[in-house]
Amino acid sequence: MRQTAYRVILDRLDAAYTPRCIGAPHLSDCLRQPGSTTPRGSGAVYAQITQGIALPRIQHLVAISAGIAMTILAGCASYRAMPLPTAPTAQPLSRVSVDPSKLRLPALASRRFDPADGLDMTEVAMLAVANNPDLRLARDDLGIARAQAFAAGLLPDPQLGIANDYPSPSQPGATRAFNYGVSMDIMALAMRPYAKQAANANVAKIDLGLLWQEFQTAAQARRLFVKVRAQDAVLPLLYQARELTGRRYAVLRQAVERGNVAADTVTSALTAEQDARKQYADAQHATLQAHEDLNALLGLPAGSTLPLVDGGSAPRAQADATPDALDHLPERRADLLALAQGYTAQDAQYRTAILKQFPSLTVGFVRARDTSSLYTTGFQINLTLPIFNRNRGNIAIETATRQRLHDEYENRLNQAYADIKRLQADRSILVDQLNGAEAALPALKQLSDAAQHALDAHDITLVSYTDDRMAWIARAVEVATLREALAEQDITLDTLLGVTAPADLLTLHAPASHHD
Incomplete structure (x- = not known):
């Protein structure tokens, strides 16, 4: 019915x-x-x-x-479709543009990006920060955090209640009865400042986390640039070593067949030739992997050939970091600042949980009329009685979460100082190794050149020449490897010390003290 x-x-x-x-x-x-x-x-x-x-x-x-x-x-959002791609979307270098004004790292924002004359170290870092796929996702996370902060700042909507009653069947003198009311959640208004504080602190946390990720991406781009350039320089030396040891083995094998040398001599020559061949093959694989790692970091299609050239801002030696950098490390490291902002957001969540232990209050006003045309005006209060729950569970959760974030920040701070000290000590060892290798390199180069002249004049055998040449090649490869390791370590130290941090942003998000 x-x-x-x-x-x-x-x-x-x-x-x-x-x-x-x-x-x-x-x-x-x-x-x-x-x-x-x-x-x-x-x-x-x-x-x-x-x-x-x-x-x-x-x-x-x-x-x-x-x-x-x-x-x-009229104020509602409308649906807009966003279909997923069905093919790779990575663009070649010729179609990628970089706007330096949008880069937050000062060392990158002050440069002009022009791949037409080749990519130096700084331009590679610029391209990585602007086009890295993981950074694109991190920027999307920042957009989500900003949307959440916008939502947290909105005022709660009032609640409107309308009721109409019609006499059925109709009676003489009976009129339509109605009940109109409007109410507002007072507790939502009281918690709004803390919700905004938590949301804004979360935005700062995500933003600083993005900045730290940009630091790391730029540093990784520089390290890969150094690695690729070093391996490209070493690869011809290893190829030369493979060819020399192969020729020496062939000569000695013929000598053994004629009975001119002992068999163990050709065995050692074969071992050296196999080692040189393996070393060259490993270097080829490593070079290919480094190139592809760099392409992936830069957001370029696999197999892209980059016109890398020397130049750009070389990493600064940080053997003895300035006291100012270490003393103000919490204000210079974006990851530490991000953790501090995360702690601030959690502190606001903790305060909100404490507020929610009090009664939830909704207040409203009512205007009504019954079927006898009697009008009434009044108010209504909806109150949650905190008898059993009192939000104690959420308070315990927020308290434990805040303690974890406090400990996480403390651990990261201690680890940051420990990493810097360890890298500085390791760098000193690398510098000593490099100095020793470089000191011996000129003499070995001179002996190698002299052996080349003697071989051309048929004054020495190919075996003797190969020994002298291989000694220089081995030392040259060692020097190149040590230089690469030292450059990569200086890049890492630059990042850990925050030496290129944008001071205005870090000052804006400087950590504050928190008290219970």
Whole structure:
């Protein structure tokens, strides 16, 4: 019966605005068949529902409902499709542009990006920060955090309640009863400042985490640049070593076959030739891997050939870091600042949990009329009684979470100082090794050149020449490897010390003290 009545009313509401309904006193009169005294196709059920309902009131309610619906829908967001890609989207270098003004690292923002004349170390770092796929995801995370901060700052919507009652069947002197009320969640208003503080601190945390990731990406790009350039320089030396040892082995094998030398001599020559061949093959694989790692870091298609050239800002030696850098490390390291902002956000969450232990309060005002035309005005209060729960579980969770973030920051700070001290000590060892290797290199080069002249003059054998040449090649490869390791270590120290941090951003997000 109820479903039938609802369906009949919904089916007939459109008749309220037909020409025949203009001036009709009641909805039941409007919906009768012309010349008939009973409603169309509804029977006694429909007659009971529509009896005494004034048509102008129905029209008024329909107009109000339509106006409210139009107002609400006008501010609504609309759906926009975003289809997934069906093919690789990585762009070649020729189609990638970098705007230095959008880079936050000062060492990169002050340079002009122009791949036409080759990519130096700084330009490679610029391209990595601007085009790295992981950084793109991190920037999306920052957009999510900013949207969450926007949502946290919005005022709670008031709640509107509307109720209308129609006498059925109609009684003499009875009128439509209504109850209108508007209310607001007071507790949501009280917690809004802490929600905004937590959301803004979370934005700062994500932003600083992104900055630290940009630091690391730029440093990794520099390290890969150094590695690729070093391996490209070493590869010809290893190829030369493979060819020399191969020729020496062939000569000695022929000498053994003629009985001119002992068999163990050719065995050692074969071992040296196999070692040189393996070393060259390993270097080829490492060089290919370094090139592909660099392409992936820069967001370029696999197999891209980069025109790398020397130049750009070389890493600064940090054998003895300045006291200022170490003393102000918490203000210079973006990862430490990000953890500090995460602690600030959690501290606000902890305060919010404490507030939620108090009664949740909703206050509103009510205007009503009953069927006897008696008007009343009053207020309503909805109160949650904190008897059993009192939000104790969430308070315990937020307290434990804050303690973990406190310990995480402390551990990261201690680890940062330990890493710097370890790298400085290791760098001293590398410097001593490099100095020793470089000191011996000129003499070995001179002996190698002299052996080359002697071989050209047929004064020495190929075996003797190969020994002298291999000694210089081995030392040259060692020097190149040590230089690469030292350069990579200086890049890492630059990053760990925060020597290229944008001072304005780090000052803006400097960590503050927190108290219970």
